[in-house]
Amino acid sequence: MALDLNHIRSLFPVLHQEVYGKPLIYLDNAATTQKPQAVLDALSNYYSKDNSNIHRGAHALADRATAYFEETREAIKIFIGAKESAEIIFTKGTTESINLVAATFGRKFINEGDEIIISTLEHHSNIVPWQMLCEEKGAILKVIPISDSGEIIFEEFEKLLSSKTKMVSVVHASNALGTINPVKEIIQAAHKVGAKVLLDGAQSTSHLDIDVKELDCDFLAFSAHKLYGPTGLGILYGKREILEAMPPFQGGGEMIKEVTFEKTTYNEIPFKFEAGTPNIGDVIAFKAALDFIDSIGKKNIKAHEDELIAYAQEKLSAIKGFIPVGTVKDRVSVISFGIKDMHPFDVGMMLDSKGIAVRTGHHCTQPLMKRLGLEGTVRASFSVYNSKKEIDALAEGVEKIARIKNK
Amino acid sequence: MNSIQDIQEEIISEFEILGDDKESTIYYIMELGGNLPEFPEESKIEENIIKGCQSKVWLTASEEDGRVQFQADSNTDITKGLISLLIRVLGNQTPEAILNSDLNFLQKIGMGNIIGSQRSNGLVSMIQQMKRYALAFQAKQNA
Ligand SMILES: Cc1ncc(COP(=O)(O)O)c(C=O)c1O
Numbered sequence: 001m002a003l004d005l006n007h008i009r010s011l012f013p014v015l016h017q018e019v020y021g022k023p024l025i026y027l028d029n030a031a032t033t034q035k036p037q038a039v040l041d042a043l044s045n046y047y048s049k050d051n052s053n054i055h056r057g058a059h060a061l062a063d064r065a066t067a068y069f070e071e072t073r074e075a076i077k078i079f080i081g082a083k084e085s086a087e088i089i090f091t092k093g094t095t096e097s098i099n100l101v102a103a104t105f106g107r108k109f110i111n112e113g114d115e116i117i118i119s120t121l122e123h124h125s126n127i128v129p130w131q132m133l134c135e136e137k138g139a140i141l142k143v144i145p146i147s148d149s150g151e152i153i154f155e156e157f158e159k160l161l162s163s164k165t166k167m168v169s170v171v172h173a174s175n176a177l178g179t180i181n182p183v184k185e186i187i188q189a190a191h192k193v194g195a196k197v198l199l200d201g202a203q204s205t206s207h208l209d210i211d212v213k214e215l216d217c218d219f220l221a222f223s224a225h226k227l228y229g230p231t232g233l234g235i236l237y238g239k240r241e242i243l244e245a246m247p248p249f250q251g252g253g254e255m256i257k258e259v260t261f262e263k264t265t266y267n268e269i270p271f272k273f274e275a276g277t278p279n280i281g282d283v284i285a286f287k288a289a290l291d292f293i294d295s296i297g298k299k300n301i302k303a304h305e306d307e308l309i310a311y312a313q314e315k316l317s318a319i320k321g322f323i324p325v326g327t328v329k330d331r332v333s334v335i336s337f338g339i340k341d342m343h344p345f346d347v348g349m350m351l352d353s354k355g356i357a358v359r360t361g362h363h364c365t366q367p368l369m370k371r372l373g374l375e376g377t378v379r380a381s382f383s384v385y386n387s388k389k390e391i392d393a394l395a396e397g398v399e400k401i402a403r404i405k406n407k
Numbered sequence: 408m409n410s411i412q413d414i415q416e417e418i419i420s421e422f423e424i425l426g427d428d429k430e431s432t433i434y435y436i437m438e439l440g441g442n443l444p445e446f447p448e449e450s451k452i453e454e455n456i457i458k459g460c461q462s463k464v465w466l467t468a469s470e471e472d473g474r475v476q477f478q479a480d481s482n483t484d485i486t487k488g489l490i491s492l493l494i495r496v497l498g499n500q501t502p503e504a505i506l507n508s509d510l511n512f513l514q515k516i517g518m519g520n521i522i523g524s525q526r527s528n529g530l531v532s533m534i535q536q537m538k539r540y541a542l543a544f545q546a547k548q549n550a
Contacts, residue, residue, distance in 0.1 A: 020428075342484070343484065353429040353432075
């Protein structure tokens with residue numbers, strides 16, 4: 001089914017503007033997506049009608065806000081196919097979700113000599129928390145190598161697995177190259193040696209249909225702002241029995257059952273991991289983002305984005321001097337590239353001057369760039385509201401820029 | 408010998424011709440980078456790198472007949488263009504003139520809007536480093 005792009009675009013106010021006198025072409029969706037009007041309205045409605053603290057106040061507004069807040073948790077449960085909403089924990093973002101697991105699961109279950117496996121494709125937020133944990137505990141970080149096309153080498157991963165492996169934390173879809181990892185196989189192999197698996201779903205949740213029960217992952221981390229939702233809100237999914245076994249993350253209000261100066265008992269999950277007043281407004285508004293996705297359908301979004309990616313690859317590949325980075329077929333809607341004899345910064349800045357927003361640099365994946373022998377790339381990433389016409393403009397822009405050095 | 412202020416006026420009028428068009432301004436800055444004299448590979452060492460720049464900039468300076476000569480390079484063409492503008496203004500001037508200079512042309516041509524805040528910070532680091540060189544040569548002259 002072809003999407004009604006005019007209608008979809010009309011829902012996103014930010015798209016309808018000019019930059020430097022040219023129509024904005026927003027192709028930096030892997031960094032953050034734009035927000036539909038419904039999300040903006042939900043935020044404004046919450047603060048103008050329902051604002052109050054949740055789970056504690058005995059009054060009408062608090063009841064209302066609590067109900068909406070928990071409705072979002074329920075919607076996320078359905079969105080990722082979790083068994084129960086208690087397995088959904090609100091955080092600040094993917095980064096905090098991963099840090100939470102590293103800090104709490106790590107504190108209890110990772111010991112000296114244990115091994116944690118990540119991949120070469122990881123975002124810094126799925127590297128550094130584990131490095132910090134390894135340093136603290138004397139554990140060892142192992143890294144799955146990749147091929148030149150940007151795919152993890154599965155046989156090498158299998159070789160790294162052993163009874164020492166306690167955690168495998170890998171990106172579901174790479175933000176720098178778009179590669180979709182074979183996570184189902186990864187999870188099965190890791191479980192065979194008794195390791196837990198965390199998926200960094202920052203990029204995958206917006207493009208792929210995800211069912212955590214079917215995948216059987218132990219944790220899934222993602223960010224609302226890459227899913228048409230507000231910034232400053234993340235989600236951590238975890239299996240109940242593991243979350244229950246983990247110690248709390250931060251101490252404070254909301255996460256306790258009873259506090260005395262001698263001893264504190266902790267609240268049930270998910271509240272055990274949600275100390276303090278949460279990000280109520282953004283949680284409530286995120287429901288509107290999920291409703292937006294539902295109204296179009298994940299499959300339709302993916303089909304549209306696949307079409308855009310194929311079209312962009314065809315158009316860009318024809319340009320003299322164009323160097324694709326990451327050439328895997330199975331990917332989310334991210335296209336990373338370089339231009340012969342040109343620095344990505346220059347290409348990005350020139351595209352910007354044409355009103356085309358892309359990202360340039362290392363995309364918070366410095367070890368990956370090093371592996372590929374690059375300082376960085378230019379990255380265009382597409383979303384549900386992007387059009388072929390915008391890709392034509394991108395290709396035309398890149399062509400003109402490439403010609404400076406590639407006559 | 409043109410004064411720092413004269414050269415700044417020249418640049419301001421050149422950018423006036425470009426007008427408000429961001430695209431042609433960026434292309435122009437890139438082109439300027441192409442005019443930088445060849446920078447010796449052996450000088451591309453850590454201690455000549457300017458800290459605080461997102462892209463890499465190497466800067467060295469020497470003194471000839473009481474005037475400071477700058478040599479620079481960058482891995483990005485736009486940054487090369489920016490540093491070429493700075494060298495055009497501050498190069499071949501006395502240490503005193505460099506130290507007393509007020510680079511108002513940057514504001515007059517709206518450089519902050521052209522290159523954005525991150526690169527503007529980089530530009531400030533370049534100017535600071537050029538002034539540091541001037542200060543060192545001045546100290547040597549007075550010694
Ligand atoms: C693959 C991946 N992991 C983690 C993150 C971090 O997400 P956040 O900054 O929202 O915490 C990002 C965001 O850029 C990402 O793309």
